[in-house]
Amino acid sequence: MALVRNGRGALMVAVLAVVAAGCTLTTDEPQGPMPTPPAELTKFYTQTIQWGGCRGFGAQDDRFAPNAECARINVPIDYAAPDGATAQIAVSRIKATGKRIGSLLMNPGGPGESGLTMSALGNKTPLAEHFDRVGFDPRGVGSSTPAIVCETAQEQDAERAEPPKDNTPHGIAEAEDENREYAQRCTERTGKEFLAHVGTREVVRDLDVMRAALGDAKLSYLGYSYGTKIGSAYAEKFPDHVRALVLDGAIDSSQDPVQESLRQAEGFQKVFDAYAADCVSKGECPLGTDRAQAVQRFRELVNPLWDKPVSTTDPRGLNYGDALTGVRQALYSNDMWPVLTLGLSELRDGRGDTLLQLADLYDGRRDDGTYSNTTDAFNAIRCVDDPRISDREITAKQDAEYRKAAPFLDDGRGTGAAPLDQCTVWPVPNTSDPHRISVTGLPKTVVVSTTDDPATPYQAGVELAAQLGASLVTYQGNRHTIALSGGSSCVDRAVIDYLVDLKEPAPGLTCAPNGR
Template sequence: MPTHYRYGVSMRTSRPATVAVVVAALVTALLAGCDAPGKEQTPTLDPSASSTQGADPLAGAPAGYESYYGQTLEWESCGGGYECTDADAPISWQDPDLGSIQLALKRLPASGDRQGSLLINPGGPGSSGVEFVTSAASIIGDRVKGAYDLVGFDPRGVGGSAPVKCLDDADKDASLSASYPHTTEGIAAMADDLEAWAQACDENTGEQLATVDTQSAARDMDMLRAVLGDEQLHYLGFSYGTQLGATYAGLFPQTVGRMVLDGAIDTTLDADEISAEQAVGFENALRAYVTDCLGGRACPLSGSVDGGMQQIRDLLDRTLEDPLPTDSDRDLTQSLTFYGIALPLYSKANWSLLTNALSDALEDGDGSTLLYLADFYNDRQPDGSFSSNSAEAFRAINCLDDRGNPDPDFMAEQAEEIEAAAPTMGEFFTYSGLTCADWPVPEVEQQFDLHASGAAPIVVVGTTNDPATPYVWAQGLAKTLDSATLVTFEGEGHTAYGSSNDCVGDAVDDYLVDGTVPKDGLTC
């Protein structure tokens, strides 16, 4: 069942870098060309902004939380030149007496003249920074790796950091595979499924379920900044990681160091607006794929671009009523078909995988390749187990941050609007208000400044045909943050740094290492 959330496939928005980097060794050809309109002068940050000397670990520690800010980490080798540890964090940043949890961290020490630590987040919400830091080392520039310890961490509720626990593997598998028609009965069944998730999360996670919100994770990052010995937070966030970074900047503007937010989320939009705009993002990305496919060889689609889009829509409709057989004992349901189609849209380098998958499905009636792609997205293993809790964490974090409108009339009206704007993919972004309708803990009140007034320059990166975080979101975030500069990559795919071209890469590297802020409006 495609879950109706904010940012990604399976509406787990972001699987950004993890999807864009890992699938089939994705990051390949660099695209050339770059245009840089805008400011004539290139501003440069104060070099002291990257200093780690003389940092007071207790500076900025909230009353009652000094022991967390003052803790000493014990790093141990964990293979491949990496070091791992755990940091203590409070269960609640509102009540220090509730006890503590542990946050998992993994770092690659700087290879050159160290300037500090660079925290990185791959998105989600729900993706593991500990896992991501290994693949991130292949996309982050050598100059950056020379200057910074790359530090990946699992945000609270994710992976190795007091993970959210909900359904067992068998029930989770059944839920992710389930498909529901948009009938009165189908929507009611979908609501029951989502309610079962909520009850299981409440029963199996406990009191921590109420404290895995993005603002709490951002407060954890400030504690980690102090524990790592940095006066300012240096940060690279992808997709949902941009929301986490922008939240940090709103809470702690005076300690923002060099911050890059790639594949940006517009923090001014509500959950329903996010769903509607993301549907169009995936529709546009699919149309770009279909156009490319029809212009090449061995494309399983035929006729016009509109005709090709309709053939994909027909496949989605067919698998609702008649799931395709696969080379396993599982059938390809409509939900799994959607995941399998959406996943390769995260990177143009993966379009050939989608062509192969569609060829198998449309020409041979075989859903095996689409099922493989869907399983990859959902972190499902061949034995039916799951390698992560990303789906659970995604729901839990989003339901604390922002909730869609559960009013039936509103959802029905919005569904019509979304499907009109995105007739092929839009159905899977509708009825998002059901996701958190029965969530057992209340939404967290926003306590930060959306504009991050007083923060140092922040670099926002957007890709013009990004499916998961549409380009208009990068424009919106850059406009909202007082100190933001927007870098635009003209191309396809989700996120740009490390997977686009030298223009983007050099701009980000020069900023992180030298403090050179890109020209406002840089287009690559």
């Protein structure tokens, strides 16, 4: 069972809904002395950013706030060879409207999600007054260049259209052959040298270059989901360069990929159960009238897709894999539960349009049939961030435990075996390993964790806060990430007060939906 991407769902909707009004920058608050960069990297740290319009920055022209400006920041592909080839990090900015504290850099997660339009996050709050809000695409992602590219749009459509594979010897061999073919395409189209340098290890170095190029002596950062891994790794590498970190939807970097996937399975099952209870309580639920039977009713809806897709207005139709992807996408936020009910009701009636649209949203497929590079970037970054799991006994046990942890995702075809993950045939080695974060000299930071978060379960936030010595803000809800999404003014107040005034949240602060 593969890991599910982090950093998807309500945050994306919230960011796209924000439109900022342009104002003029006024006086700045004084900053301390700029840290001295390594001599061999001085040209990157002291570069002048050439800001301009955002047209042409990817396929997102119509999603930028009207007063956003964009640029690219040069970084070395290999920090051990700074005179070699360079990459360009795409950034967007909306200037502070009042007394400026500095820049607030933001990342939505993934790994592989574009963060450019995040510069509009926090509109009409003190963040807009006091910070230049800066969104960025990490190296290889979105509008940054070079881009991680493994498959064409036609190849991605074809891959999604393939019938599902069971865990028979033939199905396992076929899946592992496809993994090798995919890794080969990534090598040919992206280049082995760049693939070796797309991990979090390099992203935190890029983040420090961005901090300096933006003119900030200290970093203020807001990261969601995988963005919390970037933030915590930055804290570990550059603790003296940190002003403020808010990490929402935390990843615990001490977990190995197997532990992380099983925690995700438990998280998604918990949220599915909550969705089912809500659906049943409202009547006319496609999962029936008994919440105890919801998993069985769900499997009765999706199992027939294994052999035969259902029709959609799109000629592709809805197959088994896309149906489950669409369901997972909707479980990222309880705001999307009504859409999930619609999708399952359609499926009950022999149609699949809504679930196909949800799957397209998850996979980054645009209306014109092209794709963002989110999936390719996710795979490439994960395979250099995580250790290889090449023991078939471990893989088989993981598959069995995943099915137990998330029965709504269990196709009932477990065989006691499973294919090896695609990272076992990745062309470059991993550059990070699971470990507890140990850091001294770090100022107070903030971790936000949601009690029923499907993708980054609550306990990971508890553990990350303990490792960083951070304040923990608990949100009681069913969604993935919450800060500045409009879902809790309690969380928003704590986050904004901390970022602006460095005011620590009250010990044990717990927030609920609807502003409480």
